[in-house]
Amino acid sequence: MVGNSIRELEAKARQLRRHIIQMIGKAGSGHPGGSLSAVEIVTALYFRVMRLDPKNPHWPDRDRFILSKGHAAPLLYAALAEKGFFPKEWLLTLRQLGSPLQGHPHCRYLPGVEVSTGSLGQGLAVGNGMALAARLDKRDYRIYVLLGDGELQEGMVWEAAMAASHYGLDNLTAIVDRNFLQIDGSTEQVMSLEPVEDKFRAFGWEARTIDGHDFPQILEALDWARRVKGKPAAIVAHTIKGKGVSFMENNPDWHGKAPKPEEVERALAELQDQEG
Amino acid sequence: MQKIATREAYGRALVQLGHQDPRVVVLDADLSRSTMTVYFAREFPHRFFNMGVAEQSLMGTAAGLALCGKIPFASTFAVFASGRAYDQIRNGIAYPALNVKIAATHGGLSVGEDGASHQALEDITLMRVIPNMTVIVPADAEETRQAVFAAARHEGPVYLRLGRLPVPVIYEEEYVFQIGRAHILREGEDAAIIACGLMVHEALRAAEELDSLGFKVLVVNMSTIKPLDREAVLRAARTGAVVTAEEHSVIGGLGSAVAEVLAQELPTPMAMVGVKDTFGESGKPQELLEKYGLTHRHILQAVLTLKRAPLGR
Structure with missing residues (x-):
């Protein structure tokens, strides 16, 4: 929709990463690893693909984004603030008493948050409900559900995957942030998930795997998902947990740990160096 | 019927x-x-x-x-x-x-x-x-x-x-249900039965039988458990004896909700008719309601026990 070039998207992604680091650092708790891994996916959706009007967050024809992996709330908040849903100053209130920026997103507290999430595995079914509502109302909005990979271990995800294909919900796209790590370590060691793409296919979806940090691949896949008819589409986005901050990358310790002030500085300096 | x-x-x-x-x-x-x-x-x-x-x-x-x-x-x-x-x-x-x-x-x-x-x-x-x-x-x-x-x-x-x-069937079309509003089905001042679901009919039968024994019993249909009609609970308590009746565990259900109000606002002798912290089993519905103590007779007995020995039973 908005014709942001790849370079602009990359700059926006760096900006979201800076927000994430600053927010979690200030809060003293939160989930940096899984927020950083999905930055490019969320950037592509909010700054290129989705039909949104920040001044009218309840616009009935808007596209819907569901952060099923609710612990990546800092990423969602950063995108919403950058998009103009609320003042950027609010970001630094993350997780503080009285803040609308709850540790996990709440749709009644913050404009732009579509669904309250945090308990894993629930987002896809909620997306199904929205997709069915769109069909009943003959509206052409689309629903994007971002799932974590560890989250795929929840049985409810597969109940919903079954229902989405049963009802032929081609207005729904699931994106799996496949960073291969969960709290206790590697997903394949904790509870193996592969083959993820084939699992979705076996449930009646169209599915493909991409590099989840590569904007051209992300945009192409989202475009492909829009063209799939009669079925829901799943994009398995291979990512790096903690992406963009070298000492966080591929380290499960950074799933749910806040950087200390000096670590915030190091991370921000690294992100600065990445400016072309 | x-x-x-x-x-x-x-x-x-x-x-x-x-x-x-x-x-x-x-x-x-x-x-x-x-x-x-x-x-x-x-x-x-x-x-x-x-x-x-x-x-x-x-x-x-x-x-x-x-x-x-x-x-x-x-x-x-x-x-x-x-x-x-x-x-x-x-x-x-x-x-x-x-x-x-x-x-x-x-x-x-x-x-x-x-x-x-x-x-x-x-x-x-x-x-x-x-x-x-x-x-x-x-x-x-x-x-x-x-x-x-x-x-x-x-x-x-x-x-x-x-x-x-x-x-x-208890109600005709003239009845008006409102969320949060209990309905007094029968007036009485000697004791009160607060019931919900199929126990409401049992409560009415118990009240009729109690009437023949000389006890005038208030019967409240507490169809909204939450938000609870606090006024109706207090009104029931003013009879001096409250029996709750539900087709549910006595832990945490209607009886507990009523007790939460009374314990804080108007402590009143109470008895709870319901399932006593146990699972059910297979059987005909009437047999089960009988076995687990969910009939008009059990309500009646609870009222009589409260009336005869309201405290320190």
């Missing part, structure tokens, strides 16, 4: 409601011929969604429909609605206060032969402790019909507990 199951009344009411309000949609989890959402499914096939044997998906999908302005009624058996999908209801529906109506049938022992796995005896407790949730247990067909419409008008999540067994 005419008997109609509240699930039957629910199914019929949904069709009426569906004609009035196009926002109403219905979801089920492969039990539509038991929850009686089948009537709605036949009338409005495009507004009915069978989610298969998948209660978590049922509740999540209902949440999504509500977020887009629909008024979803999600139905399955009470034991599965409140147990299998508890987190989906707590985190996915009640926390964001979504407009989902959970209409759970087959509450209580009167499920009968299917046995304990299918007899929800703790669902009122589980739903009542969730913030934002409204809990309604209608006593008969007409009250159910009105409760369905009231739930649809109410903005926010509602848990409607319905039964499998045909139960006596």
